[in-house]
Amino acid sequence: MQLVLDLDSEVPIYQQIRDRVVEAIADGVLAPGASLPSTRQLAVDLAINFHTVNKAYDLLRREGIIRVNRKSGAVVHPDVRKATAELRVGADWERRLRTLLAEAVVRGSTEEEVLMYVRTTLEGFAERSEGGGER
Secondary structure, eight states: OOOOOOTTSSSOHHHHHHHHHHHHHHHTSSOTTOBOOOHHHHHHHHTSOHHHHHHHHHHHHHTTSEEEETTTEEEEOTTTTSOOHHHHTTOOHHHHHHHHHHHHHHTTOOHHHHHHHHHHHHHHHHHHHHTTSOO
C-alpha cells in the first residue's frame, strides 16, 4: 500500500492517512483482513511522526474500519464491506457528505453534475475492487 500525502494541505496528516486507507479499501487495494504497516514503519516510510500515524489508526479503529491487536498489528476489519451495525456506529459520513454537497451547491454545481460525479466515482471503486485493485 502506497499512500500519497499533501504535506502542504490544510487537511491534517492523520486525516489524510485515514482517508487514503479508506480509499484503498474501496479501491480493492486493501482487502478485508489485510495487514497494515506498523505505525512506526508507516511513519518512517512517510517521514512523519509515528504519533500522527497512531492517531489515524486510532480513528480508523474507532470507526470500525480496522482492528488493532498487540500481537498481529493493524488489519482491515474482516467485515468491513458488510453492512453491520458495528461498522456504522460512530460513522459520520452522512455529516461529511452533507458538507460536501453544500460546497457543491455553493459553488454552483447542478444536481446532474453532482450525481454524475457520484456515479462515476462509485463505478470506479466497483471496477477497481472487482478487477484486482491495482491503480
